[in-house]
Structure formats: structure tokens, C-alpha cells
Amino acid sequence: MVLHNSLDYGFNGYQMPSMPRATRSARRKGASRSKVDDKQMYAFNLLASVAGNLLLERNPTTLSDTPTLKGHDQDKYPSGFFPDVISYATMNTSTSKGVAETLTKQKAIEMKNLVNDVDFATHPKSCGHNLDGGNKITVNDKSEKVMSGTDMATCRSSDPVVCDWNPHMWIGSENGFKVPSSKDHGPQHPCPTTQEVGVRNDDNSSFGCIYPTTSRNSFRKAPCIRGHRIRKILASKNWNVATKYGAERPKTGGYKRKFNFSRRNSYKNQRSQMNIPFKKRKLFDGCFRDCNGRSIVEKISDSNEIGRESSGHQNSRVKLRIKSFRVPELFIEIPETATVSSLKRTVMEAVSTTIGRGIHVGVLLRGKKVRDDNKTLIQTGISHDNQDECLGFTLEPHSSKAPSSFCHGEPPPTFRCSSTLETINGYPPNPTVDHSGNNSALLFETHAAKLSNSTDTAYEPAPSLVNTAVEERSSDSKALVTLPAMAVETLTVVPVCQKSKQYEVGHRRMRRPFSVTEVEALVHAVETLGPGRWRDVKLRAFDNVKHRTYVDLKDKWKTLVHTAKISPRQRRGEQVPQQLLERVLTAHAYWSQQQHIKHDTQKTCLLLP
DNA sequence: GTTAGGG
DNA sequence: CCCTAAC
Structure with missing residues (x-):
């Protein structure tokens, strides 16, 4: 089994959004995404879990009052493919409503403090995480947890499970999860105005990769509930985004134009994308400016600040809210017969190794690494009132160090490359x-x-x-x-x-x-x-x-x-x-x-x- | 998508 | 190795 940490879910330069290898190849062949099996999804989730990103248990089967796929063009998606535009923040079947609400609120608060805003959209019978456990893993097809020590081969479900990065979810204020009013999301939005459990059903306007107008609009018009702004979190899921738009937005002149022209002569097209199918490259290209940067950093500027800035050039300040980091991806290979606990250990070791060597922060502006640390923000363009600019931050292992042991050079025994070399x-x-x-x-x-x-x-x-x-x-x-x-x-x-x-x-x-x-x-x-x-x-x-x-x-x-x-x-x-x-x-x-x-x-x- | 050439 | 113009 090859696991692929997808935490670099963003555009990541010109890289394919990471996803389990099997998924990628399956998609390349035009196969249904449902080919991804539980084990992969489990592992996939686990990786995310290790990074501390997933906190919410999802079990939509309990969401009797939750909007479902109705009205979601379900037919447009392959069988078993739950559109990754839906996120669930819900409870276990056994969780009482009161507890659920409390936990949800807690998690809302927690998540507000998280740097990484990542969520999964999952098949209803997919894997999730215990609310109370944070990183505990639940992999099931019948609400059965997979305990440590369970042979992962037993996790296979006959029911296909798809789990993907969710383009976004809503996190709420301390008052709990709320769902934006449907009017904020177009008439087809089936979500009720509010409910305790947030269910984010996406529409065009809030998709992670859209052309600027709607994106920005939806972004800026994030609804307020009880005085608290609900923040939309975008974790771009470009592949699906592109699919969706390709299918549903044929007359996206601007969109198409952007895709075709944005990097038409790009060097990246020649080099960095060379392993990416051409069609997808284009899509990423198009996604990039529109969703990626904005999904990572939101520039905050209040009117007072702007006023000060305009009145004088001294002491201008740039406020940035870093909503997510991209983190290094990891590749892990582990036998199918390995236990869940050993997988956990392996993942943890990989993460520890990577992080343990020290990390530093990289700054990306419009996808381009800002290399000169001595430049001022003004010089780099960050300080301008350029909300359209894409500013991103990455977490990177120290380049001065030797390559990670999970990589070329000193591969661990579990690594495929170890024997290959x-x-x-x-x-x-x-x-x-x-x-x-x-x-x-x-x-x-x-x-x-x-x-x-x-x-x-x-x-x-x-x-x-x-x-x-x-x-x-x-x-x-x-x-x-x-x-x-x-x-x-x-x-x-x-x-x-x-x-x-x-x-x-x-x-x-x-x-x-x-x-x-x-x-x-x-x-x-x-x-x-x-x-x-x-x-x-x-x-x-x-x-x-x-x-x-x-x-x-x-x-x-x-x-x-x-x-x-x-x-x-x-x-x-x-x-x-x-x-x-x-x-x-x-x-x-x-x-x-x-x-x-x-x-x-x-x-x-x-x-x- | 390729080629040429400057950085 | 990066980037862009030109084709």
C-alpha cells in the first residue's frame, strides 16, 4: 500500500493535488473514484490525522435533518462518489444531541485556532475521527471502529468509500456550527438557514476553484451569525473542482480563458508539470490564481487601517490571517498485513522525522517563492492592497539537511525505493x-x-x-x-x-x-x-x-x-x-x-x- | 507544444 | 535550472 499524504492539498505549484496513488491512477483511466478502498481512505485520513487536521467525526447517517445529496446533481457523479463539496460535522450515532452540540462547539473553538483548515468530505459510510479523541480513527462501513491491532485487510468494505479533501467547510463561532443562509449560495442551495450541525453543500460560488468574481463574492460575503463572522475555509481540491466546472460550467469564458492563457507559455508547462496529464495541468493552472492563494491567506484590512495607510506611508501594516499551511507530503509504504497500530507508528515516524529535522516557513506570492528574505513586504508586493494576489505559506523541512530518510538516499526498509535503487x-x-x-x-x-x-x-x-x-x-x-x-x-x-x-x-x-x-x-x-x-x-x-x-x-x-x-x-x-x-x-x-x-x-x- | 536565448 | 518570447 502506498500512502500519500495529501496535506499539500493546495495547488502546490504545478503539482497534482496529492491523493492516494490508486485514486490517481484510477482517475487517469477514467475510472470511478469509488475504486479507492477503505484501507486507502483510512490511511489517507490517518495521515491527515497525524497532522492534526481532522477533528470531526462524520457520520451522516445520523443527519436526519441534514441536507443530503438531493439537489446536488448527484447523478453527475460516479456511483459511489460523494461530491467532495459536502462536509459533515456531525456526531456519532451514539452521541446524544446535547453532547454532540457541546462537542461541536468545542471543536469549533478548537478549529478556529488551528492553522490548518482541512476537512474531508466522505462517503456516508466512510471513515472519520472521533470528536472526543481528536486523532482517534474510525474506519468503518457500519459505524464500527477499527481498533489498533486490527488487520487492515479486514477493513475492506463492499461499499465504495470515497474520501477527499473537502474544498471547504464552515466553522462556526463559539455558538456552534452554523450553516449559511441559502441565499448566500444561490437558489439551489439546499441547506437550511441554520442548524446545529453544519453541512456545507457547495455551489458554484463557493467552490475552491472558481473564477474570481463568484469566488471573491462568496468569500467576502461570508455570512454573519450572531455577530460572528463565519469563515469559509477553502482547501482547494482542484481536481474535482475542475471536473465540476468542466461539466457544469460550459460557458465559462473567463474561466476557460484563464485556464488557457494564464500560463500558456509557462516554463512550468515545460518542466514542473511534466508528469501531469496535460488536461489536468491546465486545470491547475486555472485554479491557481483563483483559489489557491486566497484559500491560504486572507488578507485582513480594516477601514481604519486603510485610512491610516492612505493618509501616510509610514507604519503601514499588513495583517494576514494565515488560514492554512501547506505541509510536506510524505510517501509511506506498508504491507497490507500490517496492523493499524504499526501504520500509525510508521506515519508518526515519518512525520516526526520530517518535522524533527526542523522546518521553516516559505512564502509564496502568486505561487512563486519569495526568496529574498531581506526584501520588504512592499518590495515583494505583499504589502499592497492586493487581495487578489495569492499569498501562501509553506512548511518546509530544512533544505540544508540531508534528504529525509523517507526519501532518496537513505530510504527506510519499508520504502519501495530502497530496493529499487x-x-x-x-x-x-x-x-x-x-x-x-x-x-x-x-x-x-x-x-x-x-x-x-x-x-x-x-x-x-x-x-x-x-x-x-x-x-x-x-x-x-x-x-x-x-x-x-x-x-x-x-x-x-x-x-x-x-x-x-x-x-x-x-x-x-x-x-x-x-x-x-x-x-x-x-x-x-x-x-x-x-x-x-x-x-x-x-x-x-x-x-x-x-x-x-x-x-x-x-x-x-x-x-x-x-x-x-x-x-x-x-x-x-x-x-x-x-x-x-x-x-x-x-x-x-x-x-x-x-x-x-x-x-x-x-x-x-x-x-x- | 517547441525552440531559442537571456538570466 | 528558470523564465520568456516567438513560433
């Missing part, structure tokens, strides 16, 4: 390169097929082979050399846990210096194809190496050319064999010449009548 087909990750051969064919070439086939999508894939049958563009065979088919070894087998680096929202990608073997492959490909055909180079030599984009390859080539021109003493990092650099220079010169010839030819052709 060492034993992909029994070959070490850093094979020797045979430079004695004419064209530096690699020693492991014969194992190419195996390596190629072994690429597991769960990992950052190993480099694919250069296909022996790759057509050599014989038609315009200007290739400098004709090389035998060559294999690129798995130099950087990056395990799935490496992805946890992605929690560094808005950060640079992790630096991954090119190995000699990769350089070898790159040089070979460029020798053959020439520079300027980076996509082909990518496909030919780095097809399955997802962390190497064609832009990376282009950049690397640029660097290689530069490196080849400078003296060896000035070079840094892993030394590229001089022989290889000479090939770089040769290829560079050759293709430059070809370029000139081509241009000259074109000119000549143009001059000709």
Missing part, C-alpha cells in the same frame, strides 16, 4: 562507461531491453534506450557520425519518494547534475540529430527520463559547449571526459557549419529569380 535488474545505478569503444557504447547495452521494460511508472523512469531501430533520418543524413545503437543506463533511478521533493512549492527543481553517461547519450544524440531538435533528442535518448526535459537537454548542451571551451581548471562538478567534450566541440562546429550552409543556400535561392 540497488537492484533494478541487478545492475548498479552507476554503471561503468566504456569509453574505449569508438563511440562509447555502454557496457550495459546488452541489458537494455530489460532495463527498458523494467521502468516502473511509479518511479522516475530510467532512461530509455536508444532504439536500435531508430530511423536515422537517412533522408537528410547529415549526421556527423553513424553510431551503433546505444543504451543509456539507469544513472539516475529516482524512486517514487523523490517526488516528495515536490512539496517545495514554487521552488526550483532539485538539481540533478548530468552524469557522464547522460552526457554521453546527449552528445550522441546531438551528433546524430544536431542541436535544435531537442524534442527528438529527448525522445531518442531520454524518452523515459521524465526529469530531463528537452529544455534541460538544450540547456545541458549549451553548458557542454561552454565547458568544452573553457580550461579544465575552470570546470566544476563531475568532470566530463575530455574526449567527450571534444566530441561536443566537434559536433557543435559541424552543426554550426551546417547551419551556415543552410542559410547560405537559402539566401542563394532567394536571390535567384
Whole structure:
């Protein structure tokens, strides 16, 4: 079982909202979300629980007076998929009404103080948490708790359970949970005006990812009850948001435009999103500005403050209410036969390890990391009255420390990557390169097929082979050399846990210096194809190496050319064999010449009548 | 989506 | 490695 902590539920840069692996793959295949089983959901919840985010027990079966899916376009959702726009804050079946109310109030107060405002929407028969226990877990399909020691395999329910991050829920004042008046949410809102147990049925206006107008409106018009403002908490659930809008808001010109244009030429589209299905990338793009930042930080400014600010530039203050942090994601693997208690331990260890190494806060403005700590808020733009700006905070492990033990480098035994790094087909990750051969064919070439086939999508894939049958563009065979088919070894087998680096929202990608073997492959490909055909180079030599984009390859080539021109003493990092650099220079010169010839030819052709 | 080029 | 313009 692979658990994926989804606490970085936000847009998280350009990353897929995290969700259990099975869920993700199931969705990719268009399968119903109900494929997620109890165990995953349990684990999913547990992770959240460890982070202290879930406090409320949900058991909608007791909500006789609770709005249900009626009027919620239930039919539009796959069977078993409870729209994640509904959150329940309710009691156990055994909880008396009085106790329930008291507990609810307590939790309301507690939650007001929480930094993380996260909630789940769950299937009615889903998992939840005990109100009184805070982090106690209830996983059931019949209101039966799963006790520690229970084999998780027994938790399976025939009834599909879906549990997702809830885009938002309402938390109330000390007076208890209240539900906003339906008029605040459009006519279709089925919620009663008030009730003791808050049930948030979403509509367009309050969805986590919507275009600005409605979003802001609903945000600003958060209703007040007994003088207390009810705060809407958004925990963006972009995937579903996008789904919903894709289905229900066809004439969202602004929406669509935003999605298409917001980052059309984005570098992120080339790099950071490279593992994200294109459609979803777009959706995230669109979600980002609209929901993410605003869901994290609400800027507070009262009229007096504004007045002061306008009257003078001195002592202007920015008040921020941090509503949630993004926290690092964790990947955990644990056998199905593990007990719940051991899962808890494992999760706790993971969390402790991550946090124990120390964390710091990162600041994101419009998804971009604010790196210069010395800048003033004004300089960064935070201090302006820019409510539309997206300001976010992240919790990040100290980057100066070694990678988490749950990651690359020192994986714990439970980790899938632990074995992967060492034993992909029994070959070490850093094979020797045979430079004695004419064209530096690699020693492991014969194992190419195996390596190629072994690429597991769960990992950052190993480099694919250069296909022996790759057509050599014989038609315009200007290739400098004709090389035998060559294999690129798995130099950087990056395990799935490496992805946890992605929690560094808005950060640079992790630096991954090119190995000699990769350089070898790159040089070979460029020798053959020439520079300027980076996509082909990518496909030919780095097809399955997802962390190497064609832009990376282009950049690397640029660097290689530069490196080849400078003296060896000035070079840094892993030394590229001089022989290889000479090939770089040769290829560079050759293709430059070809370029000139081509241009000259074109000119000549143009001059000709 | 790709390519080129500056940072 | 990041970012953007241009295509």
C-alpha cells in the first residue's frame, strides 16, 4: 500500500493535488473514484490525522435533518462518489444531541485556532475521527471502529468509500456550527438557514476553484451569525473542482480563458508539470490564481487601517490571517498485513522525522517563492492592497539537511525505493562507461531491453534506450557520425519518494547534475540529430527520463559547449571526459557549419529569380 | 507544444 | 535550472 499524504492539498505549484496513488491512477483511466478502498481512505485520513487536521467525526447517517445529496446533481457523479463539496460535522450515532452540540462547539473553538483548515468530505459510510479523541480513527462501513491491532485487510468494505479533501467547510463561532443562509449560495442551495450541525453543500460560488468574481463574492460575503463572522475555509481540491466546472460550467469564458492563457507559455508547462496529464495541468493552472492563494491567506484590512495607510506611508501594516499551511507530503509504504497500530507508528515516524529535522516557513506570492528574505513586504508586493494576489505559506523541512530518510538516499526498509535503487535488474545505478569503444557504447547495452521494460511508472523512469531501430533520418543524413545503437543506463533511478521533493512549492527543481553517461547519450544524440531538435533528442535518448526535459537537454548542451571551451581548471562538478567534450566541440562546429550552409543556400535561392 | 536565448 | 518570447 502506498500512502500519500495529501496535506499539500493546495495547488502546490504545478503539482497534482496529492491523493492516494490508486485514486490517481484510477482517475487517469477514467475510472470511478469509488475504486479507492477503505484501507486507502483510512490511511489517507490517518495521515491527515497525524497532522492534526481532522477533528470531526462524520457520520451522516445520523443527519436526519441534514441536507443530503438531493439537489446536488448527484447523478453527475460516479456511483459511489460523494461530491467532495459536502462536509459533515456531525456526531456519532451514539452521541446524544446535547453532547454532540457541546462537542461541536468545542471543536469549533478548537478549529478556529488551528492553522490548518482541512476537512474531508466522505462517503456516508466512510471513515472519520472521533470528536472526543481528536486523532482517534474510525474506519468503518457500519459505524464500527477499527481498533489498533486490527488487520487492515479486514477493513475492506463492499461499499465504495470515497474520501477527499473537502474544498471547504464552515466553522462556526463559539455558538456552534452554523450553516449559511441559502441565499448566500444561490437558489439551489439546499441547506437550511441554520442548524446545529453544519453541512456545507457547495455551489458554484463557493467552490475552491472558481473564477474570481463568484469566488471573491462568496468569500467576502461570508455570512454573519450572531455577530460572528463565519469563515469559509477553502482547501482547494482542484481536481474535482475542475471536473465540476468542466461539466457544469460550459460557458465559462473567463474561466476557460484563464485556464488557457494564464500560463500558456509557462516554463512550468515545460518542466514542473511534466508528469501531469496535460488536461489536468491546465486545470491547475486555472485554479491557481483563483483559489489557491486566497484559500491560504486572507488578507485582513480594516477601514481604519486603510485610512491610516492612505493618509501616510509610514507604519503601514499588513495583517494576514494565515488560514492554512501547506505541509510536506510524505510517501509511506506498508504491507497490507500490517496492523493499524504499526501504520500509525510508521506515519508518526515519518512525520516526526520530517518535522524533527526542523522546518521553516516559505512564502509564496502568486505561487512563486519569495526568496529574498531581506526584501520588504512592499518590495515583494505583499504589502499592497492586493487581495487578489495569492499569498501562501509553506512548511518546509530544512533544505540544508540531508534528504529525509523517507526519501532518496537513505530510504527506510519499508520504502519501495530502497530496493529499487540497488537492484533494478541487478545492475548498479552507476554503471561503468566504456569509453574505449569508438563511440562509447555502454557496457550495459546488452541489458537494455530489460532495463527498458523494467521502468516502473511509479518511479522516475530510467532512461530509455536508444532504439536500435531508430530511423536515422537517412533522408537528410547529415549526421556527423553513424553510431551503433546505444543504451543509456539507469544513472539516475529516482524512486517514487523523490517526488516528495515536490512539496517545495514554487521552488526550483532539485538539481540533478548530468552524469557522464547522460552526457554521453546527449552528445550522441546531438551528433546524430544536431542541436535544435531537442524534442527528438529527448525522445531518442531520454524518452523515459521524465526529469530531463528537452529544455534541460538544450540547456545541458549549451553548458557542454561552454565547458568544452573553457580550461579544465575552470570546470566544476563531475568532470566530463575530455574526449567527450571534444566530441561536443566537434559536433557543435559541424552543426554550426551546417547551419551556415543552410542559410547560405537559402539566401542563394532567394536571390535567384 | 517547441525552440531559442537571456538570466 | 528558470523564465520568456516567438513560433
